Every structure is written in structure tokens, then in C-alpha cells.
Amino acid sequence: xxxxxxxxxxxxxxxxxxxxxxxxxxxxxxxxxxxxxxxxxxxxxxxxxxxxxxxxxxxxxxxxxxxxxxxxxxxxxxxxxxxxxxxxxxxxxxxxxxxxxxxxxxxxxxxxxxxxxxxxxxxxxxxxxxxxxxxxxxxxxxxxxxxxxxxxxxxxxxxxxxxxxxxxxxxxxxxxxxxxxxxxxxxxxxxxxxxxxxxxxxxxxxxxxxxxxxxxxxxxxxxxxxxxxxxxxxxxxxxxxxxxxxxxxxxxxxxxxxxxxxxxxxxxxxxxxxxxxxxxxxxxxxxxxxxxxxxxxxxxxxxxxxxxxxxxxxxxxxxxxxxxxxxxxxxxxxxxxxxxxxxxxxxxxxxxxxxxxxxxxxxxxxxxxxxxxxxxxxxxxxxxxxxxxxxxxxxxxxxxxxxxxxxxxxxxxxxxxxxxxxxxxxxxxxxxxxxxxxxxxxxxxxxxxxxxxxxxxxxxxxxxxxxxxxxxxxxxxxxxxxxxxxxxxxxxxxxxxxxxxxxxxxxxxxxxxxxxxxxxxxxxxxxxxxxxxxxxxxxxxxxxxxxxxxxxxxxxxxxxxxxxxxxxxxxxxxxxxxxxxxxxxxxxxxxxxxxxxxxxxxxxxx
Amino acid sequence: xxxxxxxxxxxxxxxxxxxxxxxxxxxxxxxxxxxxxxxxxxxxxxxxxxxxxxxxxxxxxxxxxxxxxxxxxxxxxxxxxxxxxxxxxxxxxxxxxxxxxxxxxxxxxxxxxxxxxxxxxxxxxxxxxxxxxxxxxxxxxxxxxxxxxxxxxxxxxxxxxxxxxxxxxxxxxxxxxxxxxxxxxxxxxxxxxxxxxxxxxxxxxxxxxxxxxxxxxxxxxxxxxxxxxxxxxxxxxxxxxxxx
Numbered sequence: 001x002x003x004x005x006x007x008x009x010x011x012x013x014x015x016x017x018x019x020x021x022x023x024x025x026x027x028x029x030x031x032x033x034x035x036x037x038x039x040x041x042x043x044x045x046x047x048x049x050x051x052x053x054x055x056x057x058x059x060x061x062x063x064x065x066x067x068x069x070x071x072x073x074x075x076x077x078x079x080x081x082x083x084x085x086x087x088x089x090x091x092x093x094x095x096x097x098x099x100x101x102x103x104x105x106x107x108x109x110x111x112x113x114x115x116x117x118x119x120x121x122x123x124x125x126x127x128x129x130x131x132x133x134x135x136x137x138x139x140x141x142x143x144x145x146x147x148x149x150x151x152x153x154x155x156x157x158x159x160x161x162x163x164x165x166x167x168x169x170x171x172x173x174x175x176x177x178x179x180x181x182x183x184x185x186x187x188x189x190x191x192x193x194x195x196x197x198x199x200x201x202x203x204x205x206x207x208x209x210x211x212x213x214x215x216x217x218x219x220x221x222x223x224x225x226x227x228x229x230x231x232x233x234x235x236x237x238x239x240x241x242x243x244x245x246x247x248x249x250x251x252x253x254x255x256x257x258x259x260x261x262x263x264x265x266x267x268x269x270x271x272x273x274x275x276x277x278x279x280x281x282x283x284x285x286x287x288x289x290x291x292x293x294x295x296x297x298x299x300x301x302x303x304x305x306x307x308x309x310x311x312x313x314x315x316x317x318x319x320x321x322x323x324x325x326x327x328x329x330x331x332x333x334x335x336x337x338x339x340x341x342x343x344x345x346x347x348x349x350x351x352x353x354x355x356x357x358x359x360x361x362x363x364x365x366x367x368x369x370x371x372x373x374x375x376x377x378x379x380x381x382x383x384x385x386x387x388x389x390x391x392x393x394x395x396x397x398x399x400x401x402x403x404x405x406x407x408x409x410x411x412x413x414x415x416x417x418x419x420x421x422x423x424x425x426x427x428x429x430x431x432x433x434x435x436x437x438x439x440x441x442x443x444x445x446x447x448x449x450x451x452x453x454x455x456x457x458x459x460x461x462x463x464x465x466x467x468x469x470x471x472x473x474x475x476x477x478x479x480x481x482x483x484x485x486x487x488x489x490x491x492x493x494x495x496x497x498x499x500x501x502x503x504x505x506x507x508x509x510x511x512x513x514x515x516x517x518x519x520x521x522x523x524x525x526x527x528x529x530x531x532x533x534x535x536x537x538x539x540x541x542x543x544x545x546x547x548x549x550x551x552x553x554x555x556x557x558x559x560x561x562x563x564x565x566x567x568x569x570x571x572x573x574x575x576x577x578x579x580x581x582x583x584x585x586x587x588x589x590x591x592x593x594x595x596x597x598x599x600x601x602x603x604x605x606x
Numbered sequence: 607x608x609x610x611x612x613x614x615x616x617x618x619x620x621x622x623x624x625x626x627x628x629x630x631x632x633x634x635x636x637x638x639x640x641x642x643x644x645x646x647x648x649x650x651x652x653x654x655x656x657x658x659x660x661x662x663x664x665x666x667x668x669x670x671x672x673x674x675x676x677x678x679x680x681x682x683x684x685x686x687x688x689x690x691x692x693x694x695x696x697x698x699x700x701x702x703x704x705x706x707x708x709x710x711x712x713x714x715x716x717x718x719x720x721x722x723x724x725x726x727x728x729x730x731x732x733x734x735x736x737x738x739x740x741x742x743x744x745x746x747x748x749x750x751x752x753x754x755x756x757x758x759x760x761x762x763x764x765x766x767x768x769x770x771x772x773x774x775x776x777x778x779x780x781x782x783x784x785x786x787x788x789x790x791x792x793x794x795x796x797x798x799x800x801x802x803x804x805x806x807x808x809x810x811x812x813x814x815x816x817x818x819x820x821x822x823x824x825x826x827x828x829x830x831x832x833x834x835x836x837x838x839x840x841x842x843x844x845x846x847x848x849x850x
Contacts, residue, residue: 040665041655041713042713043663044657044663044664044665045657046657048657048658048662048663048750049660049663102733103733103788104722105722105786105788105789107740107743107744107747107782107786109737109744110736110737112737114734114735115732117737132744135662137662138662139747147721147722149716149717150721157710180702209658209659209663210657210659211657243632244634245632245635245639246634246636246659249659354748355662358819359660362681363634363636363681364634473646473650475646475647475650476646479646518651519651522618523653523704523706524651525645525652525654526650526651526652527651
């Protein structure tokens with residue numbers, strides 16, 4: 001059996017995106033030994049792709065904004081299935097997390113009076129997103145990265161976990177491998193923070209990077225933690241649709257925040273026809289008012305393009321299905337039209353949306369300052385994830401914490417744009433703080449306590465080589481899973497299709513058990529793909545099982561056979577965990593009653 | 607569907623060689639699509655570093671037909687497909703395997719550079735800064751750390767002076783702090799003595815390959831050189847310092 005290196009920390013952080021880095025900084029500040037594992041090189045995690053901004057009620061652009069409005073917006077966007085405590089903490093603490101970034105060297109775009117500028121975004125009542133053009137994620141991850149490397153933190157880049165380790169009912173570390181030389185590594189820790197991001201790679205059309213294979217969710221599930229809200233997958237309304245090879249790449253909501261409009265092939269702004277009841281009073285009913293809103297007119301209501309993502313995505317799908325789509329199966333997103341309003345529109349667009357300008361110019365030969373873009377829905381975000389305590393981010397397993405996209409609760413059934421970056425920082429910090437405190441009160445265990453778990457992880461790691469290149473092709477299984485999930489458990493779902501999906505997943509699981517790979521362990525992408533399959537299949541099954549169970553439509557979960565919201569389902573979260581025989585068990589967990597003050601915050605912002 | 611040939615550098619160390627792969631190509635494809643297709647069907651164990659496939663993370667740097675580029679942002683229709691397309695790893699860093707190089711040097715050097723240091727707040731207790739004052743450092747902060755500029759820098763690539771010179775990527779990292787109105791650190795002496803900014807002879811190769819279009823030489827390196835000259839070599843400035 002191959003050997004392994006051993007590393008010991010007080011707190012082990014799995015993931016080096018926004019949540020992982022912020023957790024690491026906080027844990028290091030508490031004076032404990034911190035190790036960080038990142039699946040890629042530092043600074044490349046999926047956070048880098050976030051574009052539009054980070055939501056925080058700073059009130060720099062509209063002083064009517066405050067945490068109560070942000071809280072109410074987040075709850076309404078999530079159809080009130082959110083963990084309200086997390087929504088409260090998030091709204092209260094996000095402004096400090098933004099300011100802190102600036103004090104660590106981030107340079108946000110500025111207001112005329114020299115403060116951090118904020119922009120409009122879907123579902124946010126006031127301009128709330130601190131941003132840097134359309135590359136906010138890059139700014140945040142670089143700031144955190146540059147700050148973190150100056151702290152006492154050890155980084156293990158290009159390293160992936162195969163399993164979490166468990167002893168005496170506690171999580172005591174993880175076992176994995178590093179990519180470069182393919183060596184196995186044992187990480188013993190008193191507390192572990194999962195910050196591994198989402199599951200977008202379970203679908204064919206996605207804005208997510210290759211790392212998003214549901215690692216944290218699957219590791220936690222296998223370790224016995226509960227997951228909740230996993231039926232809620234966010235399909236971002238605007239991904240690129242052409243050329244085929246770039247299908248799914250994100251087109252920021254910031255385009256619409258800056259005045260971009262959605263039209264069908266008849267030139268009609270179709271979103272005006274379908275405004276949900278609970279947003280009608282706050283939505284503009286004519287183009288002129290919508291434009292004024294995007295230009296900061298406080299008396300104007302927001303254009304329907306800035307309704308929540310679930311709604312806009314479904315409307316786009318409807319237009320395409322009805323034959324009113326663009327030539328390549330999307331609709332038109334037009335920012336070029338603002339030249340009617342702004343004499344310097346070309347420079348303005350390039351300044352505000354530089355990445356979008358380059359992305360379309362380079363990948364689609366299209367100048368967005370002159371022509372409309374073609375866009376359609378793309379798998380973007382996972383609202384569901386590991387169940388955590390709202391204050392401490394501890395999961396159901398002692399010593400195991402989770403933060404960011406891999407944790408659940410803040411977003412309920414649908415996430416508002418801009419609430420993800422703030423989620424990472426608010427709850428990354430909390431997870432780091434509480435993991436460090438937990439570590440200070442608990443003893444480490446030795447490798448001997450987890451010997452069997454290590455042996456079985458190595459066995460799993462070696463298996464694809466034993467079967468060799470004549471085994472099942474890992475890439476082929478991954479592609480089939482992605483295509484199947486896209487078709488059967490995508491933006492619109494039915495009982496029959498999800499039943500079919502479960503059958504397909506079972507079939508793919510059998511094939512995954514025979515996956516083989518040639519070559520050696522050194523930087524072998526085929527091996528990595530083979531080892532990620534377990535996680536992808538686990539999260540795919542969880543999403544499908546929960547989707548089948550929730551017989552209603554709400555937020556990111558839309559069922560053609562149950563197209564309406566159901567009041568009873570509005571009172572419960574679905575929670576899934578691993579039963580004693582390994583099968584998935586589900587429970588309906590009633591939504592906890594909200595304290596009076598929070599109910600009032602919602603009422604006053606209706 | 608047309609077929610093109612991709613001549614990919616495979617192997618580790620001395621054992622490396624070009625291998626030709628035929629691959630079907632379609633409209634709109636980028637080089638990384640072809641590499642993925644080859645990896646999935648003909649070369650499962652091929653080492654390729656990539657993440658976002660959207661030009662935002664800077665992971666998939668390579669030399670395509672000898673030109674340093676991001677594989678995810680290089681359209682096949684920009685290449686002559688009647689001849690084999692060569693794809694090689696970056697040359698200025700140690701080779702690991704196939705298309706992957708060891709870029710850890712960049713991380714190690716960056717860690718040694720004095721980090722951002724916050725200046726005291728203004729009279730109102732906050733840190734105000736105006737857009738016109740942050741436009742320049744924001745340009746440098748667009749850097750996605752693809753290290754293509756390091757790859758083409760003669761000082762690093764041809765003269766292997768990694769011990770003495772930090773290269774264009776890290777010079778703009780210094781520049782974004784030096785030009786940040788909220789930073790009060792001073793890295794000029796280090797620029798002169800440790801980072802040896804003088805080694806740069808402004809051939810602008812770095813600027814030409816930057817996928818983010820950052821004006822590395824004109825907007826960062828030359829102004830930094832000027833600051834160093836003003837600080838250490840300007841006779842009037844020296845006199846002024848003596849009498850101060």
C-alpha cells in the first residue's frame with residue numbers, strides 16, 4: 001500500500017475561495033495552527049468568477065438602506081425558507097466585512113464623495129452591491145489571498161480530500177491526495193471547516209468551474225451530517241448560449257443593473273407581461289421608469305429585468321419554448337440600446353462591464369456596445385447544502401463546520417445576486433472563529449485512531465489504477481451524468497423525469513464502480529475525474545430525491561406537474577441524511593417561528 | 607465536421623516529447639475545448655491545469671504555436687488549422703508534466719514583498735478615495751495571475767534571474783500598492799536593491815501577452831522606475847534630503 005505524509009493542525013480548512021480564506025484568516029487570528037487545502041492553485045477558486053458585487057447595506061448610494069431592508073429582501077427572495085438567523089446576521093455583518101476588505105487593500109469603485117460605490121441588483125430594493133466593474137470576485141479573492149499568506153497559515157495547494165475522518169463521534173481531520181506528485185496526505189485536526197463551494201459540474205450547462213463537484217456536501221453526507229434545501233438549484237438567467245463551446249459562461253446581472261434589457265425575437269421586453277404578485281408594487285410598469293431606476297432615480301421602481309433570478313430564468317425558457325427566442329436558443333440581452341440615452345455609451349459600457357465586453361468580443365466576435373447578446377439560463381448556484389447552526393456554522397457533526405456555498409440556510413429557496421460574496425465573508429469569518437474556539441477546547445487524536453479509514457481511502461484511491469485504462473472512462477461517465485441531469489433535473493422538473501434520473505444515477509454508479517485509468521498518480525487529470533465521480537453522483541442523487549419529494553414550485557425548484565406554491569410546503573425545509581444502511585433518509589423540518597423584531601422588519605418592508 | 611491536428615507536449619522531464627492528436631473541431635471552439643476533447647477520448651491521463659474556462663482565473667496558460675496565451679481564450683479560428691497546432695507548457699518555470707508547470711516561485715516571491723499597509727484614516731474617521739485616484743491601481747488589480755508576462759520576460763526566461771528579479775507580474779503587484787491612495791507603505795528601496803527593477807529594459811513583451819490588456823510597462827514599470835530614480839538618483843532631491 002502506498003504511504004502518506006502526515007500534517008497536524010488545530011483547524012483544517014477545506015477550500016480556499018472566499019469562505020475558506022476568510023475562515024483561515026479568522027482562525028489564525030485566534031492564535032491556533034491553521035492548515036488550508038485548496039483543490040486548485042491559490043487565487044483560482046470559483047470566487048474569482050463572481051462578477052456583479054457583494055451585497056451590504058452600507059447606504060452609500062441610497063441612505064434609506066439598512067440591515068432591516070437587506071434582511072427583508074433576502075427573506076423574500078428566499079421565499080421565507082431561509083434560516084432567518086443567518087439572514088439576520090448576514091444583513092447586520094456584511095457592511096463590516098466589506099470595509100475590512102478595503103482595509104486589507106481591496107479597491108472598490110467609488111462614489112463621487114470618495115466612498116465605496118454600490119450598484120443595483122435583482123431583488124435588492126436599493127443600490128447595495130459594492131463592486132469593482134464586473135470583476136468583484138477577483139478583487140475579493142486576491143485581497144483575501146494576499147492578506148492570508150501574510151498570516152501564520154500553511155497552504156496545501158492542488159490538494160483534494162477523499163474522506164473526512166471520524167473518531168468518537170467527532171470529525172478529526174481528513175485524508176486526501178495532492179495533484180502534483182499524486183502523494184497521499186493525512187490531515188489530523190481538532191476542527192475542520194468545509195468551504196468547498198457548489199455542485200454546478202453535475203450539470204452540462206453551467207457557469208461553474210471544474211472544481212464544483214459537490215465535494216464538501218458529499219463528504220459531509222458520507223460522514224453522517226444532514227443536508228437541507230438541496231432541491232433548490234439556481235439557474236442564472238443569463239449565460240452565454242453561443243458559440244456552443246462557451247455555452248453556460250456567465251453574463252453578469254450587472255448588465256441589467258446598468259440598464260440592459262431582455263427582449264424576445266419580436267423585439268418585445270417580455271418581462272413586463274409577467275411580474276409576480278409580491279413584486280408588482282415595487283416593479284416599474286414602463287420602460288422609461290425602469291431606465292430612470294438604473295440611473296439612480298430614487299422615485300422610480302426597478303425594471304422587471306431585475307426581478308429574482310428564478311423568475312427571470314423561467315420567463316426566458318418560456319419565450320424560447322414558444323418560438324420567440326434568438327437564433328441559438330436564447331433571448332436577447334441588449335445594453336447597446338443605452339446609446340439613445342447616454343452620449344458616451346461606448347466608453348461607459350467598457351468601463352462598467354469590461355469583462356463582459358472582452359468575453360463577447362473574444363469568444364463570440366460580438367461587440368456588446370453595438371449589438372445585443374444572446375443569453376439563456378445556466379446552472380449557477382446551489383442554495384441547498386450542509387445544515388449548519390446559524391451562529392457558529394457547526395454542522396450536525398461535532399468539530400465539523402461549513403461555510404459559503406457548501407452550507408445551507410441563508411438563501412432559502414432562491415439566492416439574491418450579490419448575497420453570495422457577502423455570505424462567504426460573513427460566515428467564513430464565523431466558521432473560522434468558532435472552529436478555532438472548538439479546537440482550543442478539544443484534544444487531537446493520533447493516526448492510529450483512524451487507521452481503518454485511512455486504509456479504505458487509499459484502497460479507493462488506488463482502485464482506478466488497478467482496473468487500468470481498459471476500465472470505464474471517467475470523462476464519459478461524467479459527461480453522461482451532466483447531460484442527464486441537465487435534461488431530467490434541470491430548470492423545469494417532473495415526477496417521471498426525476499424517477500428516470502434516479503434510475504440513470506443508479507446505472508452510472510455501477511459503471512463508476514468500474515472506472516479505470518492509465519498512467520501514474522502524477523498530475524493525472526483522469527484520476528482526479530474518476531475520484532470526483534462519487535461526489536457528483538452523491539449530490540446528483542440528493543438533488544433528485546429532494547426534488548421529487550417537494551411537490552410544489554418555489555424559487556429554484558420548479559415542477560411542471562405542480563406549478564404552484566403550496567402553503568404547507570412553505571412551512572418546511574427538507575433535510576436529507578444517510579441512514580444506517582447507507583440509504584438516503586429525508587425529514588420535513590418545520591421552519592422555526594421568527595422573533596417579533598424580524599417579523600416587523602419584513603412587515604415594514606413589504 | 608473538420609479535423610485538425612494538435613501537437614501536444616507530453617511527458618515528464620527528459621522523457622517529454624510532442625505527440626500528435628487528430629481532433630474534430632467545430633465553429634466557436636477554443637484551444638482548451640480541443641485539449642479537453644483529446645483528454646476525454648484519447649489521452650485520459652494528460653495533465654492540464656484549468657479552472658474557469660472563461661478567462662477569469664488565469665490557470666490554463668500555455669504556449670500555442672509558440673505564443674504565450676490562455677488556452678480558454680484562444681479561438682481555433684485565430685489559428686492556421688491546415689498545419690498542426692503546437693501546444694506546450696510555459697518555459698520560464700520548471701516543468702511538472704505534459705502542459706503543467708510549477709509556478710510556485712511566483713507565490714513565494716510575492717509573499718516576501720511588504721504587503722498593503724493601511725494609512726491612518728482621514729479627519730472624518732474613514733478612508734475616502736476618489737475614482738480618478740484609483741483608476742490606475744485598479745488597472746493593475748485586473749491581473750489574473752496567469753504568469754504569461756513572467757513567461758515571456760527575457761530576464762526570467764532567457765537569463766534565469768529568478769533569484770534577483772521579480773518579473774512584471776510582481777512589479778505591477780508592487781505598483782498597485784504604491785499607487786493605492788490608502789496605502790502608506792514604501793517599497794522603493796526594495797524595488798531598487800532587491801527586486802532589481804533596473805533589469806527591465808522595457809521591451810514590452812509582457813504588455814503584449816497580457817490577456818487582461820494591462821499596460822504593464824507604460825503604466826506600472828516605467829512610473830516605478832521614475833520613482834526609484836527620483837528617490838535615489840536625483841541630485842536635487844539628494845541635496846534637499848541633506849538639508850531637511
